[in-house]
Amino acid sequence: MNTAITRSDRRAKRKEVKIGWLNNISNIPLSWIILVVLSIFFLILPTELEFDGKLAIITFIVATYCWVVTSVPPAIVAIGAVLFLTVTRAVDQELFYSSLSSDVIWLMIGAFIVGAAMQSTGLATRLVTLLLSKANTVSGLFFLLTILIQLLTFFIPSTSGRASVMLPIYRHLANVVGNRKVEKGLSILIPVIILIATSATLIGASSHLIANDYLEKFGHDKISFLTWMVWGVPFVLIASFLACSVILYIFLDPDTRGKVTPKMADRDGRKAKLSDKEKVVLSVFSLMVALWMTEKLHGIEIATVIMAGALILVLPRLGVLDWRKGMESVSWSLILFVGAAVSLGEALVKTGAAEWVMDSLLIMTEGILFRGEFITLLLLSVISLTSHLYITSHTMRVVILMPPLLSLALTENINAVPFVFLLAVGMNYCITFPVSSKALLIFSEEKGGFEAAELQKLSKVLSVIYIALMLVFYFTYWRWTGLTL
Numbered sequence: 001m002n003t004a005i006t007r008s009d010r011r012a013k014r015k016e017v018k019i020g021w022l023n024n025i026s027n028i029p030l031s032w033i034i035l036v037v038l039s040i041f042f043l044i045l046p047t048e049l050e051f052d053g054k055l056a057i058i059t060f061i062v063a064t065y066c067w068v069v070t071s072v073p074p075a076i077v078a079i080g081a082v083l084f085l086t087v088t089r090a091v092d093q094e095l096f097y098s099s100l101s102s103d104v105i106w107l108m109i110g111a112f113i114v115g116a117a118m119q120s121t122g123l124a125t126r127l128v129t130l131l132l133s134k135a136n137t138v139s140g141l142f143f144l145l146t147i148l149i150q151l152l153t154f155f156i157p158s159t160s161g162r163a164s165v166m167l168p169i170y171r172h173l174a175n176v177v178g179n180r181k182v183e184k185g186l187s188i189l190i191p192v193i194i195l196i197a198t199s200a201t202l203i204g205a206s207s208h209l210i211a212n213d214y215l216e217k218f219g220h221d222k223i224s225f226l227t228w229m230v231w232g233v234p235f236v237l238i239a240s241f242l243a244c245s246v247i248l249y250i251f252l253d254p255d256t257r258g259k260v261t262p263k264m265a266d267r268d269g270r271k272a273k274l275s276d277k278e279k280v281v282l283s284v285f286s287l288m289v290a291l292w293m294t295e296k297l298h299g300i301e302i303a304t305v306i307m308a309g310a311l312i313l314v315l316p317r318l319g320v321l322d323w324r325k326g327m328e329s330v331s332w333s334l335i336l337f338v339g340a341a342v343s344l345g346e347a348l349v350k351t352g353a354a355e356w357v358m359d360s361l362l363i364m365t366e367g368i369l370f371r372g373e374f375i376t377l378l379l380l381s382v383i384s385l386t387s388h389l390y391i392t393s394h395t396m397r398v399v400i401l402m403p404p405l406l407s408l409a410l411t412e413n414i415n416a417v418p419f420v421f422l423l424a425v426g427m428n429y430c431i432t433f434p435v436s437s438k439a440l441l442i443f444s445e446e447k448g449g450f451e452a453a454e455l456q457k458l459s460k461v462l463s464v465i466y467i468a469l470m471l472v473f474y475f476t477y478w479r480w481t482g483l484t485l
Helices: 001-028 032-045 053-070 074-087 093-100 103-121 125-133 137-151 159-177 180-200 206-217 225-251 276-293 302-313 323-328 332-350 354-367 374-391 394-411 415-428 438-446 452-480
Strands: none
Touching: 001 074, 001 374, 032 093, 053 074, 053 302, 053 332, 053 354, 074 093, 074 323, 074 332, 093 225, 093 332, 103 125, 103 276, 103 302, 103 323, 103 332, 125 276, 137 159, 159 180, 159 302, 159 438, 180 225, 180 438, 180 452, 206 394, 206 415, 225 415, 225 452, 276 302, 332 438, 374 394, 374 415, 374 452, 394 415, 415 452
């Protein structure tokens, strides 16, 4: 009797354990299961991809998951990802050490110091006062900023440079408006419009110049500055205003959109008079912009220029900001995040992972890529728009994508000049992950700024609109102005 009971109890216990184990599996989040399946897939199946490349892809996928889904600080994720690739020998240790030597790191440090100088002297207040005096509602302010950012594209030939200029303006606007939703909307509007506006001019990004050089190497005339503007400006205007409208709709409710913006009186009734410190900051800033615009003549890069300006502003007697306060103004957590994130992107390129993804895409589209004008344009748009998901550097996207695609196009008698322009416009869209653009990185860790999941939410809508707009423009305005494949 006792033996029977004991056996029965054991069977019941084993059944409970089995059911409990199944229940535990069913409670595992679906995203974790997908993450594990993807990791196993990349670890086993792509036989033509080296092990280092497999590790780089898996690490990037896991890091992206942590940035989007978990609450782990982005800097910890990025540093951990690069350390993992270093310890496993997937990349050289030098990549980890050099992560803080990137030009964007020094550009951001300089931008923080210059922004602090603008803030402390009151110059940022004056700029915000001017903006708020022209905008009656929050929606009006967003559209006004959209126009201002597009104008900056013609004067500052770098997305990072434009982001650095807009950072102190954003901070002061956020403080003055004092609305959490508006603050979040501004933090995502500014970098997104900076990126979209890049297509307006040939000097909007260095990648445009590289793409233009490929045309010459393949025996074709380069796209002139004027031709690029004729094709780019109308597209950018409409794309930017559509993006602004989408951001307003997604992140702000109707009441907030119609909210009246606060009007700011000038300090002490001085409407035009600048203080000595404000004049120093304005002079240094104007000189920086002039040097940015003439980089081709003197060869001094943007990051070097902004660091020189920052140094002048913290010099004893001549400067306007104490050195210690200047250092305190730098978000070192963001600096570490950006440095590690940039290195993670470089790891994808150096291990051959990015090139493997590109080759896989070309194989998948082989035979249908150039079958008809509409199909060609649609696939070209999709490939170029999605390239930022696996090639985080704007420049590297052009270096990796342009030669093979241009070679394929020429064998199919595709018009090379419009082909290169359309590729560049597609690759300028990099609005899914903060790591995809330096402009997004600069604003991603700002107090009250957007979160990675919110950027993805926007991209799901905006990417479709962007592709649709490219298709509409191609069959209307661009065709009327001579842009045909």
